[in-house]
């Protein structure tokens with residue numbers, strides 16, 4: 001279709017939807033007009049998908065997640081619909097800078113990190129594969145906070161993506177459910193009746209999720225909380241204006257803001273209310289759809305596959321039993337059995353502080369009927385497994401991991417190592433009771449956003465060499481192996497990387513005012529701030545390197561730019577100190593006229609999906625340095641490998657599988673294994689010993705401790721150094737010398753450009769397995785027992 005037609009559609013939306021004349025249009029207006037024009041193209045495949053699923057009475061996947069870290073949607077839709085050429089040409093015709101317009105879209109930051117982004121990748125893959133699915137979550141008014149730096153310290157500001165109209169969602173006032181909280185339960189002729197004391201309305205907002213080639217689109221249904229009766233006119237007339245608005249304000253609190261913690265559960269009442277609110281609304285919606293298409297409830301497990309994204313929607317177990325037993329009168333055991341066969345649970349972390357445990361008191365007060373049902377579910381489970389009892393209710397706490405496991409058909413980890421550790425640690429007893437229940441589904445990422453859209457240079461080169469089949473069959477990338485010994489290909493490959501690095505250098509200059517050399521190695525660590533991810537190991541090594549360069553400034557050092565990005569949970573003091581330290585070290589190093597040509601530190605604020613799309617294609621080195629056994633999988637590691645960055649990393653999470661596939665020669669391994677970590681912790685004063693054995697480490701720590709990077713507050717990092725030389729639970733000191741060794745190998749390797757480029761190209765060629773399409777096909781086969789619409793159509 002000629003872009004002229006596309007152009008006229010944009011103009012039509014500008015005129016009639018935005019009500020703007022072209023002469024007066026702002027970039028916002030043009031983005032909205034373009035978005036509506038592209039959205040029109042999605043709506044057909046969306047309605048077709050819904051009609052096919054409905055008329056075919058197809059089995060659906062329901063992905064329940066407290067987080068969907070979507071990022072921007074315009075570019076993703078344009079690329080998936082293959083409209084990029086038309087869109088750019090049409091905007092050019094209209095005299096509007098396409099990139100500038102795209103850049104005005106706010107990120108939908110409805111997630112903290114890995115778990116939320118995985119959910120977004122999964123929805124896009126489900127659409128690309130053509131599997132009928134709905135993602136259910138919360139339409140937070142404020143997503144993850146905006147991070148700014150003040151004198152190197154993280155500051156948090158509310159994020160307000162909805163201050164502008166969100167072009168991609170459709171309000172669904174007709175899809176609304178009343179959700180109850182509190183109150184009491186009484187028996188009435190053998191049935192338990194729950195009479196909630198408080199009610200809020202959950203009303204739906206739907207966003208189409210388009211897949212590759214736009215052939216199928218699924219729905220992301222996000223619930224907004226509002227009051228049944230938002231405004232108290234009597235109070236208003238009595239002049240009590242705040243009181244008049246209170247009902248509305250109170251109800252909206254539930255979907256007001258995303259909790260910014262990604263590893264520590266706070267046990268806050270509002271968080272539990274959020275979890276129950278969206279889970280209950282989603283289950284009501286799921287049952288209503290099922291009952292529109294079927295009249296035999298026994299068919300439920302054949303037609304409904306529910307995936308719980310971690311324990312956050314774990315209340316789904318007792319809630320589904322309540323809807324079947326209390327509201328539909330189905331016998332208790334049959335209700336539990338029906339529910340369990342529909343539910344599946346993914347665990348994303350083994351960190352004890354991240355495993356949700358709600359106090360019996362709070363659960364009993366907020367969800368009295370559910371607490372009772374959880375107790376009955378424990379009895380039911382104990383009856384089926386006499387003698388050895390693992391219960392969800394224990395010591396006055398409701399353990400949501402155990403509840404999710406007991407009420408699940410399948411439980412999965414997110415990498416091979418993580419799944420094995422689940423069986424050996426947190427779920428060892430339940431695994432012994434149900435040895436077939438735990439399966440592994442190693443994470444993946446969507447190649448549309450993380451290669452095709454964010455790295456057009458690499459994509460064009462790849463398609464030029466092997467055709468474009470790789471976009472929805474990523475393991476075709478392996479055919480690039482036939483080209484890695486072709487100098488012309490390697491030249492083109494490194495030219496693409498170099499151009500990406502120049503783009504990044506220009507952006508860093510423009511937005512941070514810092515000059516970085518595209519010829520230097522871009523060494524990147526981007527992820528949430530957490531001790532187990534060991535950003536402090538990276539910055540301590542950076543200080544040690546700086547000291548060595550200062551000792552021998554004339555030596556032939558490999559120039560490096562250390563790039564960090566990531567947010568710390570607002571209450572996580574130690575993580576915020578690490579951010580401050582990185583910025584303080586950067587301030588000194590970047591101003592050091594002797595060393596800054598060899599070593600610089602960059603920390604762009606407000607890391608989010610869009611910044612990741614800008615940084616990853618420009619990376620040479622990917623830092624995946626977590627303490628072995630702590631990172632469940634990682635997904636950034638996959639994005640970096642696909643975009644031709646070599647990994648320096650530990651045998652943790654999916655690093656293990658990345659190294660297996662790209663080859664040990666194309667991966668810089670260091671550090672203790674998960675077993676060795678457990679051993680090392682048993683060694684008395686393990687950190688002090690490591691520091692004593694490594695003068696380089698001792699010297700770097702002393703510089704940090706003595707205030708070299710914080711002259712205005714010399715003892716600022718006493719806590720950080722005391723931790724790393726003392727308890728050092730995440731073994732920063734014990735892994736330091738091997739990390740240093742690996743980094744010096746990286747230095748040497750980077751100097752052999754041809755060999756480095758070949759290794760980088762092999763990382764791209766051999767990382768196709770880490771597509772979220774492959775992961776979703778695994779869930780379909782091993783967990784959901786569902787076929788795609790295409791398979792359905794051809795059957």
Ligand SMILES: CCc1ccc([C@H](C)CC(=O)N[C@@H]2O[C@H](CO)[C@@H](O)[C@H](O)[C@H]2O)cc1
Nearest residue numbers: 114115262263265348354414631632633634
């Ligand atoms: C209750 C607070 C809370 C909130 C979020 C979480 C998430 C489970 C944390 C998370 O994002 N985990 C990450 O999930 C990714 C997707 O599977 C993995 O790749 C990462 O290794 C894991 O840390 C835990 C606790």
